[in-house]
Structures are given as C-alpha cells and as structure tokens.
Amino acid sequence: MHVTKTITINRPIDEVYTFWRDFENLPRFMYHLEIVETTGSNRSHWVAKAPAGKSVEWDAEVTEDRPGELIAWRSVGNDDDVRNSGSVRFMKAPGDRGTEVRVDLDYDPPGGKAGSIVAKLFGEEPTIQIGDDLHRLKQVMETGEVLRSHGAPEGIGRSVLRQHASQPSESEARPQL
Amino acid sequence: MKATCWMDKQSVEVIDVPDPEILNERDAIVRITSTAICGSDLHLYNGFIPTMKKGDVLGHEFMGEIMDVGRGVKNLRVGDRVVVPFTIACGNCWACKQGSTSLCENSNPSATAAEKLWGHAASGAFGYSHLTGGFAGGQAEFARVPFADFGPLKIENGFTDEQVLFLSDIFPTGYMGADLCDIKPGQVIAVWGCGPVGLLAMKSAFLLGAERVIGIDRFEYRLQMARDIGVETINYEEVEDGPLETLNQMTGGRGPDACIDAVGLEAHSPGLQYAYDRTKQALKLESDRPIALREAIMACRNGGIVSVLGVYGGMIDKFPMGVVMNRGLTIRSAQTPVHRYMRPLLDLIENGKIDPSFVITHRMPLADAAKGYKIFLEKEDNCEKVVLKA
Secondary structure, three states: OEEEEEEEEOOOHHHHHHHHHOHHHHHHOOOOEEEEEEOOOOEEEEEEEOOOOOEEEEEEEEEEEEOOOEEEEEEOOOOHHHOEEEEEEEEEOOOOOOEEEEEEEEEOOOOOOOOHHHHHHHOOOHHHHHHHHHHHHHHHHHHOOOOOOOOOOOOOOOOHHHOOOOOOOOOOOOOOO | OEEEEEEEOOEEEEEEOOOOOOOOOOOEEEEEEEEEEOHHHHHHHOOOOOOOOOOEEOOOEEEEEEEEEOOOOOOOOOOOEEEEOOEEOOOOOHHHHOOOHHHOOOOOOOHHHHHHHHOOOOOEEEOOOOOOOOEOOOOEOEEEEOOOOOOOEEOOOOOOHHHHHHHHOHHHHHHHHHHOOOOOOOOEEEEEOOOHHHHHHHHHHHHOOOOEEEEEEOOHHHHHHHHHOOOEEEEOOOOOOOOHHHHHHHOOOOOOOEEEEOOOOEOOOOOHHHHHHHHHHHOOOOOOEOHHHHHHHHHOOOOOEEEEOOOOOOOOOOOOHHHHHHOOOEEEEOOOOHHHHHHHHHHHHHOOOOOHHHHOOEEEEHHHHHHHHHHHHHOHHHOOOEEEEO
C-alpha cells in the first residue's frame, strides 16, 4: 500500500526539515502516534494507538537524510505486522510561499498475511488521514498549535458527521497533545 | 450562559449552555454586548446549509468586552472593547499574508470535508455549520474567539455598539461587494436585494464613486429604505418578465456597469424559473436557487462585472455561461476578508462618511432571539435588521 500527500507550509525549508527530523515532534500532528522516542542518531522507537485501546510499537531507522531535502525511514526487525516505511521531501515553493512538503508512506495492505496492524492504524481512507496529519503540521508550524473548536475538540481529523454540537461543553475537554 | 441554539429546521431556542473556556493559547473569551441576526443566518434557519447539528450556537456578528485571554494574546487586555470578524483567520498563512483572510489555510478544523465539497477549504467561521469548523457562535452571552491576537478590532473611541457592530460582517461584506465592481466615475451599479447587506453595498457604491445606484427587491419598505439613501429602485414583482427590460430602459439600453448579487441561494421570483429552482432544491437536485445571479448576469452591460456576495453553498443549475463568455463578463466573489476592511471602514465611520446603524429596525434582548428570527424571516413589522442585546 502506497500513500502520498502534499502540502505547502509558509515557513522556510530548514525550519520544516528540522522540525520533522526530530521524530519526537511527529505525534504533535500524527494523531495515530502516541510517542516517538529518539534512541540513537538514526534510531527511534515508535508507539502507536492500535484499535481497542491497545498500542503497538516498533523501532525505526533513518535510511536517508539529506538536510533541507529529504528524510527516509523504515521499521527494523522481523515483525511483519508492523512493517512500514516512509519518506518526506522538502521543496522550495515557487513565489516565496514557503516549503512544499511531500510525504510518501508504504505499508503492507490490509487483509494480507502481514502488515495488518499498520493498515488498521491508517484506516480505510489513509490519504485523508495523512492529509489531516499534514494540515495539523501546517497549523503547528504556521500558528504554533493545532486549532480546536467545540465541534472538533481535537482539531482537524474528526469527520464532520462525528463532530459534537458547536457548543461549549461542561468538561471543556482539553486533550493534551 | 444563555445562547441561541439551532435545534432543527426553522427552530431556534435560547437555552442555558456551559460558559466557553480558552481552548488554544491565542484564544480570548468575549462577554458579548451586542450581536445581530444576519440574512445568512436565515439560510441556516431554513435548513439550506448542510452539516448543522442540534445545539449549535448561532451567530457571527458580535462585539463585546474581553473577559479572558490565552497566554499567546499580547495585544488585548481584560476590559478591552472589541468587534470580532465573522471569518476566523490565523494571520500567518500565505492567504492571510495576502489579506485574503476568508481563505485562511489554518482556521477550519473541517478542512478535509470542505476540500471534498469545494476542492479546497476556506476559512473557519463562527456559528455557521460544521463545514466552517464547528465554532460556537456569538448570539450568546459569551464567545470563545480563536486567533484573538489577529482578528478582533479594538474600539478605543466613544462609538456606540450600533455604530461599529456591523464591522463584524455586513458593512465589510456590502463594501466588498461594491469594491469588487472596480467602480469608476459615471458608472451605474445595480444591486439585487435591499436587505441590510444590499443597502450597505449601495451606500458603499456611492462612497466608491458610483454616479447612480439601482436597487431591486419586492418589499416596498425595503425599497423605501434604499430610496432614502439616494438609490433608484425596481420592484421586480411589479415589472413584466423580471427586472431586465426595466434596467435596460434606465440605462439607455446598455445595462448596469456592474451588478451585485446581495441575495444568494434562496432567491425568489414570480416566474417559472422560481418554480423550477424551488422544486429542484426541494428534491436536492440543486443546492442553491440562483435566480438573482442569473438575472444579474443577463442584465450586466457588455464587459461588465458581476459581484457575488450573496451566500451560495454548493451547486447551481442552468448557469448562463454563454452570456458570461460571449459578452465578456467578469464574475467576482468571496466570503468577505473582514480583517482587511475593518480598520479602513472604522475610519469611514469615524470621519462621518457613513453610519451603518441606519439599517437597524429592531432591537430586542438576547432572550427574544427566536422571535427575532421569525419576524426577520417573515418580514413582519417591516423588519430589516435585528440587533440583540446580551
């Protein structure tokens, strides 16, 4: 399964690259991730939210790192269930509009003998989920944080049909991201 | 707090809901002193804008006093008096940097759904369905205002609420409608709809140098309000075959230099077209009823501009593209980038060029909002504009 999505962020390339290169930032905009820990200069440990309140973990290594241009990574080890890889490219947007960010992700398709767990993380519409991730990355980079509303307390990602009423709620849930 | 909530089609109620709190660092909480019902709220009331939910707090025209600010807001203090723009905008993205704040790329938490419907998302807005982000609106005692360090306009002189309240939407919207016409001296501008935004578009057209302005409506009291500000009028129910021939007669056969659609998706007409569009709309074969827009396109002079500020939500039928193409028309439109217009329009108010409060016909307490919606919809008691005092 291959998913790709692109967004333009009104910040300089180096800033966007540096933010992404610190993988510990990824859960701030990739909501399926709980935490990413840097465990070495090219190694990291990823914990993702699996269905039914469980979590799933894997280690990843950076396979290519060209500052201001490209970062590529892949899961390591023999666990077929969580095999995945990805890359992100940074390109100068024309007309002084900042940075074009293009993400490519690969994981084994659902229903196959392997890879089903990661496929579940990305859901039935992985392009939409990656698109939501990139919208949130853009918000974090351009405005400082993910914007919430009373209808969508976690911000971008909740489908319109599943939103709450646009009305303050008693608990005023402030999910920590 | 008390808040005006959408409960169902043609049902709004003022009910008790929790007070809003700061949700983002750049938020402010505003204690609302004045708020208004907009003609576009009637599209929500009548159920023509999809993705409304029971309990949604309505209202996008409001002003008041700062009660609380998040730690990211350095330019406002508790007690400051502000008017809040109805479109929500971050001030950081490329669109905001161009001044196109109604196209803000970061302010709509429903961006993904909006992209599916419209190709690309537009900004968030207060109290205007879940397609614009699910933000609670301002027909309430309090509102949470995102990006408060960028949006709200501080009011420092002794203006009354009524003089400046409409900077939140309808004055900038009417002004934009005229601004998009690129008015030059000697020009004749026609405006479909003599509601509050239509009247402010007419007044703005004069301010921008129009020689003559022609207003079109079917309610005599609204046409009279237009005449009171120097506008010539057409009651389209009293002329044969719509306003086209009358407009030609009034303009030496040329047609108006620019036409402003201040009606939008619930247009009326006495003719067959209305029956056609109303039926298709009821069957959900067409989301919007573009009768005023079609008339504006037909009437406009060769090479003229059609400026659309009336609200449209989705798809329209029988769009006269052949007219646009063969006669070299330009169509311009937007949700209003309110932020760009607020300061210069406040200057116009301050310099005595305009007092937008002339559109107000009804004032009532917030608790009576449901009644306000009803008389505004039914045009009872010559209702033009309802202001609610919280």
